[in-house]
Amino acid sequence: MSVQARTKGFLDASKATVPLLSVSDLAVSFDNASNPGGPRIQAVAGVNMTLFPRQTLAVVGESGCGKSVTAMSAMQLIPRPPGRFDRGSIRLEGRELLTLPEHEMLKVRGGEIAMIFQEPMTSLNPVYSIGDQILEAILLHQRLEMTQAIERAIGALDEVGIYNRLKERFKADALALAQGKRDLLDEYPHRFSGGMRQRVMIAMALACQPKVLLADEPTTALDVTIQAQILDLLRQLQRDRGMGIMLITHNLGVVAENADVVCVMYAGRVVEYAPVFDLFENPMHPYTRGLFSSIPGLHDMRSRLTTVEDVTNDPAEFRRVPGVVPWWPHMDAAARPALADAREPYILHQIGPQRWLGCWRTPDLAGHASPPPSLDYRRPD
Ligand SMILES: Nc1ncnc2c1ncn2[C@@H]1O[C@H](COP(=O)(O)OP(=O)(O)OP(=O)(O)O)[C@@H](O)[C@H]1O
Ligand SMILES: [Mg+2]
Known part of the structure; x- marks a missing residue:
């Protein structure tokens, strides 16, 4: 199947669903601890993205580009101060989250939106048992009796495969298996391996059946086979x-x-946004192109891999897309195009039916609005 067929077949405007989460022009800054009174650290500087039901939106970009701050903003987990929401909005099925009072946010956080963090040991409390932690999450969001909540906790742990070994051991003994499941609730996180802890985190995140899961490097700390298992499970x-x-x-x-869809970020902004196959086959922003060409191939005979700098230092790379100049903050002052508005040098511009590119706001783009990119696309199974 061609890339065109693969992508177009699953993008049908007449069947467009309502977005689950829309991030629109989000800007978040932090006090500068090392230079009080100096300019604020602009962690996120106008981010736009849209997540649809059943969609996986991958957010990639170098360390410090604002991925976690974007996700944490949706959970209202940015400490304020030192953080501040400068502008923009994050809507969950149309409901604004950034201004939601804390008592309302308590219902959303962990209930409608859940988050898995990179390092499970920092998010699991070492002094509480696994069972206590999952039950707390369940009881906070669902009106359940304790016995029902315990059943729900066991169900959630079962879903993430925590009991697989127990099931093997007690194949023929249902009573022993049931007891084993309950006993496991009393275990403390340090008794679990990294992969098991990550599964517990996922079980906690999923126990309340959230509509949106924010998975921040959910498998980075795990070995490759466990990583694949966890991603399959998700x-x-x-x-x-x-x-x-x-x-x-x-x-x-x-x-x-x-x-399904990939959002590439750089320095607090989105530089490219497209369906996954399109992006891999034809990256258009020089940063994305640099990122992809720095992956070693199995049959790579080059003595040195291409780096992001190699690509972004090449002026020809910025002339590949007719009519626009990709936004790149490190561009030589002399090479920068004339701008329509120096206060708004950047726009996430739609350059094709399924492609958005972070561009300099040249006079040609002066009047263009930049609504969040919206791609109701899923890859074929
Ligand atoms: N509490 C904070 N105080 C000050 N600056 C912060 C704070 N949290 C984040 N930042 C800054 O915001 C920027 C974006 O950080 P963020 O954690 O979102 O990056 P990231 O893209 O998730 O990176 P990584 O891939 O390393 O996780 C960074 O420059 C970071 O230093
Ligand atoms: Mg991060």
Whole structure:
């Protein structure tokens, strides 16, 4: 199947669904601790993205480009101060989250939107048992009796495969298996391996059946086979429940295998946004092109890999897309195009039916608005 057929077949405007999460012109800054009174650290400087039900939106970009700050903003987990929402909005099915009072946010956080963090040991509390932590999450969001909540906790741990070994051991003994499941609830996180802890984190995140899962480097700390198992599991649960997943990762292999749509960020902004196959086959922003060409291929005979700098230092790379100049903050002052408005040098511009590119706001783009990119696309199974 051609790339065109693969992507077009699954993008049908007449069947467009309502977005789950829309991030629109989000800007977040922090006090500058090392230079009080100096300019603020602009962690996110006008980010736009849209997540649809059953969609995996991969967010990639170098360390410090604002991926986690974007996700944490949706959970209202940015400490304020030192953080501040400068402008923009994050809507969950149309409801603004950034201004939601804390008592309302408590229902959303962990209930409608859940987050998996990179390092499970920092998010699991070492002094509480696994069971206490999952039950707390369940009881906070669902009106359940304790016995029902315990059943739900066991169900959630079962879904993530925590009991697989127990099931093997007690194949023929249902009573012993049931007791084993309950005993496991009393275990403390340090008794679990990294992969098991990550599964517990996922079980906690999924126990309340959230609509949106923010997965911030969910598998980076794990070895490759466990990583694949966990990603398969998330995909399965996503299919069953229609959940939208924002998958933040540095691993382009994980992106290629799991994403529907990819959002490439650089320095707090989105530089490219496209369906996964389109992006891999034809990256258009020089930063994306640099990122992809720096992956070693199996049959690569080059003595040195191309770096992002090699690509972004090449002026020809900025002339590949007719009519626009890709936005790149390190561009030589002399090479920068004349801008329509110096206060708004950047625009996320739609350059094709399924492609958005971060561009300099040249006079040609002066009057263009930049609504969040919206791609209601899923890869074929
Ligand atoms: N609490 C904070 N105080 C000050 N600056 C912060 C704070 N949290 C984040 N930042 C800054 O915001 C910027 C974006 O950080 P963020 O954690 O979102 O990056 P990231 O893209 O998730 O990077 P990584 O891939 O390393 O996780 C960074 O420059 C970071 O230093
Ligand atoms: Mg991060």
